Amino acid sequence: MTACALELIGISKRFGLVKANQDISLCVPSGTIHGIIGENGAGKSTLMSIIYGFYQADSGEIRIQGQTVKIHDSKQAIALGIGMVHQHFMLVDEFTALENIMLGAEGGALLHEGEQRVRQRLAELSRLYGLEVPLDIPVNQLAVGVQQRIEILKTLYREARILILDEPTGVLTPQEADDLFKILRTLKADGVTILLITHKLREIMAITDQVSVMRQGQMVAHRETAATSMPELAELMVGRKIRQSVDRHEQTAGQVLLNVRDLTVRDKQGIPRVNQVSLQVAAGEIVGIAGVSGNGQSELLQALAGILPFNEGEINFAGQKLTPQQPVNAARMRELGLAHVPEDRHRMGLVLPFAAYQSSILGYQRVGKYNHGLTLNDPAIRTEYTDRAEQFDIRPRDPFLGSNNFSGGNQQKIVLAREIGADPQLLLVGQPTRGVDIGAIEFIHQHIMDMRNEGKGILLVSVELDEIMTLSDRILVMCGGVITGEVSREQANEQILGLLMANALDPNNQQGHSA
Amino acid sequence: MQDFWVSLILTLDATLRVSTPLLFAALAGLFSERSGIVDIGLEGKMLVGAFAAATVASVSGSVWLGLLMAIVASVCFALLHGFACITHRGNQVVSGVAINILASGLTVVLGLAWFHQGGSTPALTNDQRFTAITLPFAEQVADVPFIGLLYSELLSGHNILVYLAFALVPLSWWVLYRTRFGLRLRAVGENPKAVDTAGISVASLRYRAVIIAGVLCGFAGAYLATAQNAQFIRDMTAGQGFMALAALIFAKWRPWPILFACLLFGFLDAVAVRLQGVTLPGIGLVPVQLIEALPYLLTVILLAGFIGKANPPKAIGVPYVKER
Structure with a gap:
């Protein structure tokens, strides 16, 4: 049994009356791509926000590489090697890629102190993972796919070993999505653990090693991707057999x-x-x-x-x-x-x-x-x-x-x-x-x-x-x-x-x- | 020709003196608003600064102690604004207006209670004020035609706060665009969520920004009461905080254009003063009120579309709430 890069034990979280997460347990083995799938509102994003320190769980335990940790804010999550690419990118539109990547990891009180080092490291990362981005153009002038690569670079520059992607393909063209998958496979080969949050079954089948299914705030199933199928996952997501047709009466149209x-x-x-x-x-x-x-x-x-x-x-x-x-x-x-x-x-x-x-x-x-x-x-x-x-x-x-x-x-x-x-x-x-x-x-x-x-x-x-x-x-x-x-x-x-x-x-x- | 040159130099000289408090206040607004906190309260902070400076200088006899207390008082008000807007996510405009009203009332009440002079403080003697500094060789070159007057009248002979205000422009630019703090400050005014996810505290950044605004407003207030004038008079800011706000918007929240905006507004003010009582041929008595209204008119007209779109920081005025 491989060690868990990330382990959740009994995580619960509620917002007012809404139980967003109930008693969720999960083990993500090191160096794998793990899919988390569920309908909209199943609690996937809340769970990821808890791992990234955006919210605190009401109860439960998080372990990173076997160590129990308390994550109070994003700073701590970053220090623990967790990186997150949000569904809506966390980029300052007016800033260049370089400024966005430096933000929070400037490497000195004056910007020029760190800039050279950042450029060098980014050049290395780009070469390693095929993540080419123009560094000196404001990001609002760049395509969505490029902005997403900047987000990934941001996490890699911070030495992330666990990468969370929240609905990464929602805004991408099919070609951009294929490029993204290529990058994710390279990262996996390099030992990065990846969590992919999505509601698209095709993506889960295409790229993940294991998949966990969430429904109404609960984790309802864990499967090896190779041992499951789209109909089974779809059924697990909605919790019952999907009827292919609706109940139609034979009748002729009236007036x-x-x-x-x-x-x-x-x-x-x-x-x-x-x-x-x-x-x-x-x-x-x-x-x-x-x-x-x-x-x-x-x-x-x-x-x-x-x-x-x-x-x-x-x-x-x-x-x-x-x-x-x-x-x-x-x-x-x-x-x-x-x-x-x-x-x-x-x-x-x-x-x-x-x-x-x-x-x-x-x-x-x-x-x-x-x-x-x-x-x-x-x-x-x-x-x-x-x-x-x-x-x-x-x-x-x-x-x-x-x-x-x-x-x-x-x-x-x-x-x-x-x-x-x-x-x-x-x-x-x-x-x-x-x-x-x-x-x-x-x-x-x-x-x-x-x-x-x-x-x-x-x-x-x-x-x-x-x-x-x-x-x-x-x-x-x-x-x-x-x-x-x-x-x-x-x-x-x-x-x-x-x-x-x-x-x-x-x-x-x-x-x-x-x- | 010589006459015109002299009166031009004198007008520009007055421009510098009038622009100084605007510059302090506009730069204060720059830091606050670039972090996403609207600062309507510039006026109020200047006013308490002026009151504290004049009171302490007149009681203690030390102009420097007065300046220090001006900064302390103004920062206290800035923190009040921060407490309402950052910690409790209140409406920033309402908080700013409240600060202006509070400052206007509090200074008069305290002034009346302490000095019994209708809300004013006692007149300050020259050693309780910031006085003019004569730059080296100003006396000697004064008689050189043109250049001499330029140096001895325009550049020399201002108090230390005037020089400080103008030095703050490049300094502010450097802080905003060349330091880690500046990068984070600009980011938090545009997209606080990005800053939060980068592991930086939004609240702490914004608090630092409003404190800087408080310090700069303290300078502005001290300048009004202990440099430009020699006492505190009730409501002596007379809308200059709003004028600074106009300059800030006019300059699209950038340091160098703020300098030009403040100089332009100062110049119009200086011209208005010089034209008081002057009768121009064919026009008659110059309506001073019109010239005094010009800065505001200019701001409104130019913002209405003549200088292009004003691009305020995107997150300005929006309290930061971690959303679900």
Whole structure:
């Protein structure tokens, strides 16, 4: 049995009501790459912050090379040979790479005393590990991949023997990620112990020796990477078998709820973003709009929701005929029975500093049951939120927690619970699972499907083809503001949708617009 | 021609004297704000400095002891600001305003209680003040045309604090850009989290920065009460702390441009004084108020887009909290 470079014994940490880490034990053998995988909010980052001295554990023990240590701050962690590359880089943008690397390890009260030594050592390190970076350019002028290399150099310059990388590939292009992996393998060959925090299964399989899985603040499994598989890890992460499909009732679409004719939306320069789009959504069906991001889907969704004014065409909904001459706002659309889960939940779906229960009535704050005459009926709002949190499994349940303190998936559940809870006739959904972890994706999909099964109409905009194909009854494809084709659920496959998204195929030849 | 030269030299001479307190205060603000702590309280710290300097100098008879106490008093106020903003993460603007109000009130109350002169301190004699230093050969070369006047009037004949203020400009530059402390100070004003993860205490750095600001404001106050004037008068700073703040922003938080900004503001002030009561042909009596308002007008107009974007330190005004 190899010695542990880093050993954790029974680490626990809580923030208020939230148990971020519970009784976590872990042994990372020397000179290996160890993956830690888990959904967003599983407590991975908290655990790493404890190792790096950013937080103190409430209980438990940390051992470095067999020695029990107390890490009170980052300075101590650095002295113990721990280096960390944070998800959001800890670089001073205006400083050069050299200044950033020197910060905290200047080598003398005057900068010029240490500078020569730093340059020399960096040249050595660059040669050893293939970490070339320009030293004298402000880092905000450098690519993200280069900035990450500066972060790694920072830790190596401080003689780190245990390197923690928190979601290192989140911001990288695939090529940059491959380069990073090459560097990590070289470091491993040199005896550096590496902890890789990620939620991407592919990376774990590609580069790690062992992997530990975290779920809801607990360490649920340790595996040799060679002896496990992606499905097993995925299952461990979410804690149950992932169903590949959602529970869909066979039913035929009912009456048309939304009828859009020749809708055109122009931007400030007068360029049409949505160009002569016609579509219908009927009761009991999900209409998916596929397309590469930025091809007019966002504008279409916002125009239908009453947020963005449109220039031509008409929208027929709930017996109302809306034209550019008689525009309505989002509040009126809501009253007519239309709910909207916006694409950008941070900017449009939530008020981040608001408590969760306050965010849970945004857009419905005038509804009678939430009000006592002039004042809001807070107890009623909270009671309702508590019920919905239970129904939608919003974690943590605390209604007073700020909306920004929830993970992406739970924020989305707050928005979804609000919009579905209003019992609309028609639901517009944009990118429902963007930045949401696997467990929550399935959950959100099922809720959208349930609405359809109950006979409501749904217009789904997503750039994820899997999502579109899993949920939709009919699929419309947009490219350049135009609908380039319609495919039924049965016909749909990735190839045909891909061709339509590039506007390279026009099976119905109805629109006739060229690419 | 000779007349014009003489009056130009005299105006520039006055410029140096008026710029000195601005320079001290603006450099104080530079250190504080570069570390990420907004310093609206420059005015208040100058005021308590001036009061302490005049009081101690008049009671003890020692101008140097007065200077020391000015620094002590000003640093105490700086620490109060630090305690509110760094330790307790309070709002830095509110804390600064509170310090100004406290200083304005406290100096008058103590002045009335101790000296019974309407809030002023007793007038200081010349040996209780910083007096002019005559540089070597100033007398001898005074009669040489042009150059003589330049040396004997403009360069010679100021008190020690004036020379110190101007020497502090290159010194501040050197500290900020050539020392470990300066590197860390600039970093903590831009990205305190990066500093924290590098194993450096954000709070300790910021405390050191506000203490330096306190020391420099102490100099500024002592200059006002025991060099430029010969006593403390209530609210004698008269907005110079805010003027220094304007110079700091105008100079985009950099030492050398601060020198020029302070000289420009000082020059406008000196011109305003010289133009008092002067009637220009075709214009009539020069409205002094207009010239006195010029520095503020300039700052507002130029900041509105004529000198490009002011790039304040990114983390300025934001208390540092370790987030989850």
